Amino acid sequence: MKFVLLSGGSGTRLWPLSNEDRPKQFVKILPAENGQLESMLQRTFRQLSKLVQREDIIVAANEKQVDYINEQIGQVNIVVEPCGRDTYGAILLASTYALDLGAKEDEYIAFISVDTYAEDRFFKEIVKMPNKLEQTDGKLGLIGVVPQFPTSKYGYIVPDEEENFFKVNSFAEKPAKDLAVELLQKGAVWNSGVFVIKIQEILKNIEINHFPTSYQELKSSFHLLPKNSFDYEFTEKCSSIYCKKFDGLWKDIGTWESLLEEIPQSIIGKAQVSQDTNNTYIINETKIPINVVGISNAIIVVNEHGIFITEQGKSEQIKKMLSF
Numbered sequence: 001m002k003f004v005l006l007s008g009g010s011g012t013r014l015w016p017l018s019n020e021d022r023p024k025q026f027v028k029i030l031p032a033e034n035g036q037l038e039s040m041l042q043r044t045f046r047q048l049s050k051l052v053q054r055e056d057i058i059v060a061a062n063e064k065q066v067d068y069i070n071e072q073i074g075q076v077n078i079v080v081e082p083c084g085r086d087t088y089g090a091i092l093l094a095s096t097y098a099l100d101l102g103a104k105e106d107e108y109i110a111f112i113s114v115d116t117y118a119e120d121r122f123f124k125e126i127v128k129m130p131n132k133l134e135q136t137d138g139k140l141g142l143i144g145v146v147p148q149f150p151t152s153k154y155g156y157i158v159p160d161e162e163e164n165f166f167k168v169n170s171f172a173e174k175p176a177k178d179l180a181v182e183l184l185q186k187g188a189v190w191n192s193g194v195f196v197i198k199i200q201e202i203l204k205n206i207e208i209n210h211f212p213t214s215y216q217e218l219k220s221s222f223h224l225l226p227k228n229s230f231d232y233e234f235t236e237k238c239s240s241i242y243c244k245k246f247d248g249l250w251k252d253i254g255t256w257e258s259l260l261e262e263i264p265q266s267i268i269g270k271a272q273v274s275q276d277t278n279n280t281y282i283i284n285e286t287k288i289p290i291n292v293v294g295i296s297n298a299i300i301v302v303n304e305h306g307i308f309i310t311e312q313g314k315s316e317q318i319k320k321m322l323s324f
Contacts, residue, residue: 001130002103002199003052004079004094005044006087007061007069007114013255013319016305017283024253025114026068029283030262040115040253045073047123048112058098059114060090077101082222087111088233089225091195095202096215105200108133111230113193117262118250122192125246129196132165138242140235141196142168144189146247150180154252155191155231157243162187168241171231189245195230205234256281256299256315271300279312 011024018024025040032038038046041059048057058077059069062084069078079097081090091111098109108130116122122143129141144157155173159166171191172183203213211225212218226233235241253259260281267273269284271292278296285303292300299315301308308318 001052001107001127002056002058002098002101002109003048003126004058004060004091004098004109004111005041005048005114006090006094006111007041007059007065008081008084008087008090011115011254012322013316014259015318015322016303016308017285017301019305021064021305022068023065026065026072029259029268030117031264039072040117041069042072044112044114044116045076047118047120050120051123051127055101058094058101060094082219085222085225085227087230088228089222091230091234092202092206092211092225093215093218093222095199096206096213096218098199100215103199105198105203107199108196109199109202111195115253116192116194116250117253118192118246119248121248122246122250125244126194126196129244132244133196133242136167136242137240138167139197139201140238140241142241142243143192143194143246144243145192145250146245147184147188147190150177150184152177152180156180156183156188157191158183158186158188159243164245166243166245168243171236173231189243190250192246192250195235256301256310257312260299269302 007025011018014024017027028037028039030038030043058079060079060081061069062081066078066080079094081093095109110126125143133141142157152174155171156175157168158170158172160169175183206213212221251258267282270287271282271284271290273280274293276294277292280292280296280298282290282300284290290302297312299310299312
């Protein structure tokens with residue numbers, strides 16, 4: 001089995017810590033097991049490496065990210081996307097690259113977002129997915145997270161029957177909160193964005209869409225692929241999908257609020273706050289001191305790319321303000 005860590009996107013909702021030059025997955029801000037700080041890439045790679053061989057892991061990235069990857073996790077198999085084509089293009093190219101590395105067409109391959117934040121047990125479920133799929137007519141396996149509350153932040157997977165391992169009935173992409181409540185009553189789970197599938201199923205899709213199945217040829221014509229998600233181009237058209245429920249720690253670290261929940265200290269860098277300042281977080285990557293007086297429930301981030309100050313709960317609005 002092969003495992004692909006998808007390392008696309010620049011994480012604009014975590015600006016200025018995350019930016020075009022250094023996307024969020026490479027920022028060393030999460031507490032590591034050794035007491036130091038590690039990046040999302042390092043954390044995910046470390047957890048997966050406990051279960052599988054290093055040579056079975058592939059990182060799908062763009063050219064700008066290669067140096068970061070080699071610096072943070074050492075030499076590893078990297079498939080470089082010539083241009084941005086969303087998860088559909090990344091998955092197709094990585095699948096053909098895996099064949100070049102010696103994978104068999106009937107071998108399973110798993111695709112995992114590099115910024116997945118979960119406990120170790122989550123990755124064990126991914127490793128076990130092929131055995132479960134072999135007992136069904138399933139062509140695609142997903143991991144669904146048992147929801148803690150109704151939210152419009154995530155996509156939902158709706159089951160045929162409420163079982164621990166179920167056949168998928170339908171999907172709902174980031175529904176309004178009222179609909180999310182109804183979905184929970186039907187036993188729906190959050191879509192973790194993990195895909196487990198045989199490489200030959202990806203090859204069939206490539207052939208149906210008249211693209212080359214050779215890695216080098218597909219890479220040369222990569223710009224011709226539709227710029228769409230794998231969900232849109234493949235999952236929604238797949239007739240037999242199964243999902244394994246996961247009831248444990250998993251979250252999408254896509255906003256400042258979700259990231260700060262995992263950081264034990266409220267101040268990183270050169271900064272101090274007054275005694276009447278409460279629940280304010282500061283991340284300062286410069287040598288310039290930051291002093292905060294009487295401003296509570298705020299997030300303050302400063303580095304060479306910019307200054308971001310927001311009231312907690314409103315940080316996502318930064319995405320609309322950024323023009324890059």
